[in-house]
Amino acid sequence: MRRGISIAAAVTVIALSATACGGSDDNSSSKPKAAKDISGTITYWDTSDAATEAPTYKALIKKFEAKYPKIKVNYQNVPFTDVEQKFKSAAKSGKGAPDVVRTDVGLIPEYASLGYIAPLDGTTALKDTSDFNTTPMNTTKYNGKTYGVPSVTDTLGLLYNKELLKKAGIDTPPTTWDEFIADSKTIKKKTGAYGTYLNPDSYFLLPLLYSNGADMADTSAKKITISDASAVTALTTAKKIQDEASMKVDFANAYQNMQTAFKNGKVAMLVQGPWSVSDDLTGKVFKGNEDNLGYAAVPAGAGGKAQAPTGGHDLTVYQGSKNLDASYLFSQFMTSTESQVTIATATGTLPTRKSAYTSEVTSNAKIAGFKPILEQTARPRVALPQVGSLFTPLAQNYVKILQGTSSVKDGLDKTATEFQKLLPGYSIG
Known part of the structure; x- marks a missing residue:
């Protein structure tokens, strides 16, 4: 789950390139042991919410230990914000790393390139892969090998206040960014609420990039594409959304203010993920009125598709x-x-297996709402070890573009130059 980096930090932090580290990726051994013969103790780092999600994982671990009594699991809950640096430090030193770690999908290429995680092809971990949905399964790949087992998945969608759209005379949520801007103006005129609150975090920029045919880089051509014409179109649209459709953005505390405005009915539509829904439903316009929360795919770009x-x-x-x-x-x-x-x-998190979408699971409105969005629009991020670091210079320059201290083209050109420092051997396309 990617909740986004601090915008205030993004303006000041300079990204560092990933450092390569050796490590064998050959996990072949003699004939695998039968499950009943496997024994020992393993440590598991779980990054789920300690209060609301961790108890479920702990209960499952007890079931695992009951089924395989020769194996003991040392469970440790590690905050999502801390786990990346903690794991990399432990893996690099060879001291204190867990046997299994719950890993954000965007970190798979980096961990694999550093030799920190094991390829899982042909192991017990990847039993029955045909049942996994294609999109989350694709997040596990790096250089032709599989380094993860999909556990939970999500994507960004368009959450909206049905009552506000109805009051504005809008029957269905917008399907293009142009409609999004036009509908926002109509909503403001007829209801007094703003159409949206633009999240200035660079992760939330990805739907605009993708839907206009843009991306950070092209790995097959070894080119940096963040400053090409399609990216300029995407960022120009983002600036237009801020100027014409959005409530005024507080760059120091954008995420919290965005959520508060949506929950209180001051904003009608948000590009958001399923992780926000529990919080959304505590707001005065949704609490006790959960059906007022609508789910739709992110809008598409001109000539592109929603992604x-x-x-x-x-x-x-x-x-x-x-x-x-x-x-x-x-x-x-x-x-x-x-x-x-x-x-x-x-x-209420979304499964990665097709068979896990039972009637009981899909009775949850959030899961039912995001399931078609995942199937229609979700795609992996560019599979680069440095992808996490790329978000920092992109965020820095995105903020400058939105604040008007940089033009779209100059901001993206500077971003491309910073990317080149992180991507040796890549040219600017």
């Missing part, structure tokens, strides 16, 4: 684990259909 980044988490296995067999078995158990149904039912 948004795939988010979520995969289970990954530490390359240096002393108990790989138990780690593989644990990863398989925690991502099985039965486990995913349990997790989705209890936490």
Whole structure:
């Protein structure tokens, strides 16, 4: 799940390129042990919400230990904001790394390139991969190998206040960015509410980039594409949304203010993810009126199609684990259909297996709302080890563009130059 980096930090922090580290990716061994013969202790780092989600994962671990009594699991809940640096430090030093870690999908290429996580092809962890939905399964790949098991998934969609749209005389949510801007103006004129609140975090810019045929880079051509004509179109549209459709953006506290405005009915539409829904439903316009919250795909660009980044988490296995067999078995158990149904039912997170979308699971309005959005629009981010670092210079220059201290073209040209420092061997397309 990608909630976005701090905009205030993005303006000041300079990205550092990933440092390569050696490590074998050959996990072939003699004939795998039968599950009943596997024993030992493994450590699992879980990044789920400690209060609302972790109890479900702990209960599943007890079931795993009951089914495989020779294996003990040392469960540790690690905050999502801390786990990346903590895992990289432990893996690099070879001390204190967990056997299995719940990993943001955007980190798979970096961890794999550094030799920190094990390829899982042919292991127990990847049993019955045909049941996984294609989009989350694609997040596990790097250089032709599979390094994760899809656990939960998400994407960005368009959340909207049905009553405000109806009051403005709008029957259906907008399907293009031009309609989005036009509808926002109509909403403001007829209801007094703003059409949207533009999130200035660079992750939330991706639907605009993707829907206009743009991206950060082209790995096959080894080109940086963030400053090409389609990206200029996308950023020009973003600036227009801010100027003509959005409530005034507080760059120091954008995410919280955006959420508050939406929950209180001052904003009609947001580009947001399923992780926000529980918070949304606490607002005065949705609490006790959950059906007022609408779900739709992000709008499409001119001549393009609606696309948004795939988010979520995969289970990954530490390359240096002393108990790989138990780690593989644990990863398989925690991502099985039965486990995913349990997790989705209890936490409202979206499963990655087709078979886990049971009637019980899809009775959750959030899951039912985002399921078609995932199927229609979700796509992986560019598979580069440095992809996480790329968001920082993009965010810095995106903010300057929105604030009017840089033109769209100059801001993207500067972003491309910064990207080139992070991507040796890449040319600016």
